Amino acid sequence: MAATDVDIFMNEEKRNLSLGGHVGFDSLPDQLVSKSVTQGFCFNILCVGETGIGKSTLMNTLFNTMFENEEASHYQNGVYLRPRTYDLLESNVHLKLTIVDTVGFGDQINKDESYRPIVDYIDTQFENYLQEELKIKRSLFNYHDTRIHICLYFIAPTGHSLKSLDLVTMKKLDSKVNIIPIIAKADTISKSELHKFKIKIMSELVSNGVQIYQFPTDDETVSEINASMNAHLPFAVVGSVEEVKVGNKTVRARQYPWGVVQVENESHCDFVKLREMLIRVNMEDLREQTHARHYELYRRCKLEEMGFKDTDPDSQPFSLQETYEAKRKEFLGDLQRKEEEMRQMFVNKVKETEAELKEKERELHDKFEQLKRMHQDEKRKVEEKRRDLEEEMNAFNRKKVAAETLSLSQPLKKEKDKKKLVKTENQSGVSASSSKVMMAKANVEPLNCQSWWEAIQCCTCLVHNATWKKPGGLF
Amino acid sequence: SQASHRFHNSLLEKQYVGFATLPNQVHRKSVKKGFDFTLMVAGESGMGKSTLVNSLFLTDLYKDRKLLNAEERINQTVEIIKHTVDIEEKGVKLKLTIVDTPGFGDAVNNNECWKPITDYIDQQFEQYFRDESGLNRKNIQDNRVHCCLYFIPPFGHGLRPVDVEFMKALHEKVNIIPLIAKADCLTPNEIKKLKDRIREEIDKFGIKVYQFPECDSDEDEEFKQLDKELKECTPFAVIGSNTVVEARGQRVRGRLYPWGIVEVENQSHCDFVKLRNMLIRSHMHDLKDVTCDVHYENYRAQCIQEMTSKLAQDNRMESPIPILPLSTPDVDTEKLIKMKDEEVCKDVI
Numbered sequence: 001m002a003a004t005d006v007d008i009f010m011n012e013e014k015r016n017l018s019l020g021g022h023v024g025f026d027s028l029p030d031q032l033v034s035k036s037v038t039q040g041f042c043f044n045i046l047c048v049g050e051t052g053i054g055k056s057t058l059m060n061t062l063f064n065t066m067f068e069n070e071e072a073s074h075y076q077n078g079v080y081l082r083p084r085t086y087d088l089l090e091s092n093v094h095l096k097l098t099i100v101d102t103v104g105f106g107d108q109i110n111k112d113e114s115y116r117p118i119v120d121y122i123d124t125q126f127e128n129y130l131q132e133e134l135k136i137k138r139s140l141f142n143y144h145d146t147r148i149h150i151c152l153y154f155i156a157p158t159g160h161s162l163k164s165l166d167l168v169t170m171k172k173l174d175s176k177v178n179i180i181p182i183i184a185k186a187d188t189i190s191k192s193e194l195h196k197f198k199i200k201i202m203s204e205l206v207s208n209g210v211q212i213y214q215f216p217t218d219d220e221t222v223s224e225i226n227a228s229m230n231a232h233l234p235f236a237v238v239g240s241v242e243e244v245k246v247g248n249k250t251v252r253a254r255q256y257p258w259g260v261v262q263v264e265n266e267s268h269c270d271f272v273k274l275r276e277m278l279i280r281v282n283m284e285d286l287r288e289q290t291h292a293r294h295y296e297l298y299r300r301c302k303l304e305e306m307g308f309k310d311t312d313p314d315s316q317p318f319s320l321q322e323t324y325e326a327k328r329k330e331f332l333g334d335l336q337r338k339e340e341e342m343r344q345m346f347v348n349k350v351k352e353t354e355a356e357l358k359e360k361e362r363e364l365h366d367k368f369e370q371l372k373r374m375h376q377d378e379k380r381k382v383e384e385k386r387r388d389l390e391e392e393m394n395a396f397n398r399k400k401v402a403a404e405t406l407s408l409s410q411p412l413k414k415e416k417d418k419k420k421l422v423k424t425e426n427q428s429g430v431s432a433s434s435s436k437v438m439m440a441k442a443n444v445e446p447l448n449c450q451s452w453w454e455a456i457q458c459c460t461c462l463v464h465n466a467t468w469k470k471p472g473g474l475f
Numbered sequence: 476s477q478a479s480h481r482f483h484n485s486l487l488e489k490q491y492v493g494f495a496t497l498p499n500q501v502h503r504k505s506v507k508k509g510f511d512f513t514l515m516v517a518g519e520s521g522m523g524k525s526t527l528v529n530s531l532f533l534t535d536l537y538k539d540r541k542l543l544n545a546e547e548r549i550n551q552t553v554e555i556i557k558h559t560v561d562i563e564e565k566g567v568k569l570k571l572t573i574v575d576t577p578g579f580g581d582a583v584n585n586n587e588c589w590k591p592i593t594d595y596i597d598q599q600f601e602q603y604f605r606d607e608s609g610l611n612r613k614n615i616q617d618n619r620v621h622c623c624l625y626f627i628p629p630f631g632h633g634l635r636p637v638d639v640e641f642m643k644a645l646h647e648k649v650n651i652i653p654l655i656a657k658a659d660c661l662t663p664n665e666i667k668k669l670k671d672r673i674r675e676e677i678d679k680f681g682i683k684v685y686q687f688p689e690c691d692s693d694e695d696e697e698f699k700q701l702d703k704e705l706k707e708c709t710p711f712a713v714i715g716s717n718t719v720v721e722a723r724g725q726r727v728r729g730r731l732y733p734w735g736i737v738e739v740e741n742q743s744h745c746d747f748v749k750l751r752n753m754l755i756r757s758h759m760h761d762l763k764d765v766t767c768d769v770h771y772e773n774y775r776a777q778c779i780q781e782m783t784s785k786l787a788q789d790n791r792m793e794s795p796i797p798i799l800p801l802s803t804p805d806v807d808t809e810k811l812i813k814m815k816d817e818e819v820c821k822d823v824i
Contacts, residue, residue, distance in 0.1 A: 052631035074635045109637050110584045156630055157660070158521020162545035164583050185630060188660035190730050204545050254662055257743050259735020267733050 040094035042145050043283060044125075046081075046177065047099065048118060048169065049154025050106030053184045057239035058152075059099055061252065061263060062275055063088065066241065067099065076104030079114050081121045083146075098146060106165060115169045122148055122176045126298040133299075147295060149286045150213070150278065151177045154184040155234060159193050161200045170210045176294055178213035178286055180278070181205070186236035186269050187254060187261045194236055201234055215277055216285050229277050235270035238263055509568035511617060512759060515649065516573065517592065517641065518626025519580040520548070522656040527624075527715035528573055530728055530739055531751055535717070536560065536573060543581075553578040553591040574620060580637050589641045596620050596648045600774040619771060622685070622754070622762045623649045626656040627710065633672040634680075642682045648770055650685040650762050652754070653677070658712035658745045659730065659737045666712050673710055684709075687753070688761055705753060711746035714739055 047055040056069040067086065083100040100121070105114060125147045132143050151173060155166060173179060181201065183189070189197060205212060212233070215226035240263050244253040252263045263271050278286075307327055516524040525537045536558050543551065556575040561568065576592055599618045606615045623645060627638055642651055655661075655669060677684060687706055716739050720729040728739040739747050754762075 050630065051635075054630075071632055074631060074633060107635055109588075109640065110586050112584050114583075156521070156628070157657075158519075160521045160542055164545050164549040164551070164581060167545040168549060168583055185660050187732070187734075188629075188657050190732055200544075208546055256659070256662055256735065256737075257741075258659075258737050259732065261732075261734050265733075 037093055039141075040096060041283075042096045042098075043287070044098040044100065044146060044148050044150075046102075046118070046122070046148045046151040047154065048102045048105060048151060048173075049184060050156060051104065053154045053156060054239050055101060055152075055154055055184075057241065058154075058182075058184070058237060060241050061239040061271065062279070063097070072103050074107045076107060078108065079104045079117045081117055096144070100148065111165050114165065115172045118169070119172055119176065122173070123298065126176075126295055127302070129295065130299055130302060147290055148177050149283075149290045151179045153179055153181045155181055155201065157183055157185050157189050157197075157236075159189055159197050161197075162204050167204065167208055167210070170205070170212075171208060174211040175297065178289055178294070179211075180213050180274075181234035182270075182274065183234050183236040185238065187238045187256075189236065198232075198234060198236070213286070213289070215282055222281055225281065226277075229273055232270060232273055235274045235277075237271045237274055238269040239271070506567055509570065511570040511572070512763065513572040513574060513618060513620050513622075514754075515576065515592075515596075515620045515623040516626070517576045517579055517623055518656065519628065520577065522626040522628060523713075523715050524575075524624075524626055524656075526717055527626075527654075527656075527713055527747075529717055530715040530747065531755070532560075532562065532571065534560065534562065543577075548578070548581045549583050551578040551582045553588050555591060555595045572618070579641075585637055588637075589644045592641075593644055593648060596645070597774070600648075600771055601778070603771065604775055604778060619766055620649050621759075621766045623651050625651055625653045627653055627673065629655050629657050629661050629669065629712070633669065634676045639676070639680050639682070642677075642684070643680065646683040647773065650765055650770070651682075652685050652750075653710040654750070655710055655712040657714065659714050661712065670708075670710060670712065685762070685765070687758065705749060708746055708749055711750045713747050713750055714745040715747070 045059070047059065049055050051072050051074055056067065060066055065088070067084065080103050081100050082103050083098055085096060085098045088095045088097055102118060105118075108114065129143070129145065129147055132138055132140060153166070153170060153173075155162060170179060170181070183194075183197065183201075186194065215222075215229050217223040217227050217230075238254065238261055240252050240254050240261075242252065242254070243250045244255050244260050244262075246253065246260055246262060251265075254261045254263075262268050266272050514528075516528060518524055520542070525540070529535055529537065554577050556577060557572055558575065559570065559572045561570050563569070574595070579588055579592070582588065596619075599620060603615070603617060603619055606612065625638070625642060627634065642653070645651060653673065655666070655673070658666060661669065687702070714730065714737055716728045716730050716737075718728070718730070719726050720731050720736055721727075722729055722736045722738055727741075730737040730739075738744050742748050
């Protein structure tokens with residue numbers, strides 16, 4: 001498909017030659033046609049309009065068939081796009097038709113973001129095509145082109161002007177897709193109101209700089225009809241799949257108590273005009289415009305974003321290859337730099353942690369030493385105390401022994417000093433050895449009795465280990 | 476015999492007290508006093524609200540109206556505009572106020588676009604409340620909104636979120652009558668389907684629209700039948716027109732199309748006549764009564780409760796009416812009350 005019509009022969013001399021007979025290359029268009037017929041055609045329509053405005057019915061009416069469609073609900077949270085592809089055949093021409101519906105459009109209370117899913121969808125189709133185009137191994141002739149060729153914008157028949165949502169949305173779409181605005185359910189507007197309404201809509205579009213699709217007037221065969229159609233925009237349409245008998249014919253129409261609105265009656269509505277323009281005359285031009293204008297614009301913006309330019313500072317055409325290499329180098333350089341940074345950061349962190357750990361280790365060691373010392377000190381102290389105690393005990397034992405030997409030589413003398421009456425003949429005679437035993441047994445408590453004889457008989461003294469109580473001390 | 480007849484008549488004369496003339500007196504006084512009615516219309520721009528109002532009251536309320544274009548409406552806020560006219564018919568004077576709400580639902584972001592409307596209604600209640608509680612009550616102006624006609628677009632499959640939210644915000648403040656606007660874009664089957672769907676959704680979302688009062692059981696059958704038909708016909712599918720066309724030899728209000736003429740007052744074309752009869756000829760006063768007895772009383776009770784609870788917290792607050800503090804009975808008093816109640820019940824039984 002020719003992207004632009006640059007006259008490549010401009011710099012060369014052209015000469016007109018006359019032919020001597022019939023050569024036959026006048027069959028070229030036919031060859032082209034037969035090729036494209038074999039290939040089949042592809043057409044994608046986007047319908048934008050509020051729920052219930054008649055998008056599905058109009059599609060059914062346009063293509064004279066019943067595409068499956070359930071009624072949409074008004075309570076969607078947001079807008080989403082629903083594409084459906086159909087294969088149609090009409091006298092050996094194949095058409096792969098994709099109809100994209102906007103579900104939930106116009107239903108939300110806050111419609112600030114309503115346009116976005118639509119714009120995103122259109123861009124995605126362009127992106128997919130661009131990706132295919134940029135591939136090394138590509139098969140464009142086989143590619144199912146999903147780019148939107150025409151956007152039918154359904155305007156509600158209020159009779160006043162566009163809605164604010166309409167204006168905002170069309171402004172976002174006009175640089176991305178061919179827009180044909182249509183007035184939906186036009187059987188509610190009378191002729192005079194319709195005339196005013198159309199003028200108002202077009203003036204609003206113009207004053208806000210919205211670019212809608214103009215039917216091409218450069219080809220003489222269709223320029224006249226196209227020009228007159230341009231003046232009828234926006235088309236006021238009525239859709240219906242029901243048939244009503246009018247006169248002796250059965251036509252598609254809507255039956256009211258006050259009359260019958262015939263879809264294909266040009267004095268009733270502009271349906272026929274829409275069908276002519278959209279399908280019978282300008283379908284191919286729509287596809288061309290999409291590819292040559294809207295897609296190219298998208299492609300250019302996208303590539304510029306990525307850093308590609310048409311000419312370098314020296315005004316030499318850039319080769320894609322070089323640009324690609326440059327970009328790649330830059331990217332790899334970036335990558336390396338980032339890697340270095342990360343590695344450095346990692347190393348630093350490791351060092352830090354190591355230092356910390358060492359510090360902690362040292363602390364622990366110090367503590368351990370300290371504890372050890374404390375422990376030793378304590379042990380020493382305890383040892384000292386033990387020795388002291390041992391000494392005390394030895395001293396005590398020595399004194400005890402001394403006191404014993406002393407008391408052995410002294411007990412009779414003591415008795416003589418004390419009352420003689422104590423000593424009686426009944427005394428069994430406390431032998432020195434028994435008294436020694438007694439003395440040995442006796443230790444802390446002093447004897448209560450004055451004499452040994454008494455002491456032997458005194459239970460208390462016998463029970464308790466006792467010694468003589470001497471004035472001024474134990475011994 | 477003649478004598479007994481005469482005697483009977485004179486008895487009747489003696490027995491005739493005369494208060495049977497009260498309705499006539501009421502009629503006479505009311506004609507002298509005149510009536511007032513405030514009607515609010517709400518809905519997106521382009522639904523035919525102004526045209527319908529003109530058709531209802533057979534007048535032209537909206538001369539020299541300036542409509543905004545799409546660009547100006549992107550961020551538009553809702554305004555409240557009042558048109559007041561005095562109209563007279565057979566000696567009966569009516570002060571009619573139409574409250575318009577331009578901008579509703581027209582912006583791109585319509586969050587809480589009904590707030591100016593609810594505020595307006597509350598303000599009218601508040602003003603009436605103050606006037607009613609004032610010392611000099613001779614010339615109270617009743618600006619309360621008696622009825623709100625809500626226009627639902629016929630292009631969709633039923634109620635949209637903005638319709639539901641609007642009606643829920645207003646159904647306890649004003650009598651809402653939902654209408655299907657521009658009904659000449661729907662065939663009779665489509666109208667029936669849409670009405671059923673809307674009635675279903677109104678139930679589902681718990682929206683309290685204005686209910687026609689039940690007719691008395693002693694009314695005649697024909698009246699009851701008409702009443703039943705009226706109720707089954709809601710929401711009314713209406714068409715309005717500012718122009719007069721020639722149809723079937725008569726000049727009528729209507730819309731001229733290439734395929735036929737839609738007559739506004741033809742009952743097989745739309746429900747305009749039903750709406751007019753109901754709104755103006757039979758239920759206008761009931762709408763006023765419900766506004767006074769239900770919506771206004773609810774507002775008033777709520778207002779007082781809020782005020783007293785605030786007073787309890789802040790003694791310095793001024794109140795426009797002399798308020799006796801509402802004390803809640805304490806536990807002992809409650810017990811006493813209960814006891815006495817039981818005693819009384821025992822006595823009764």
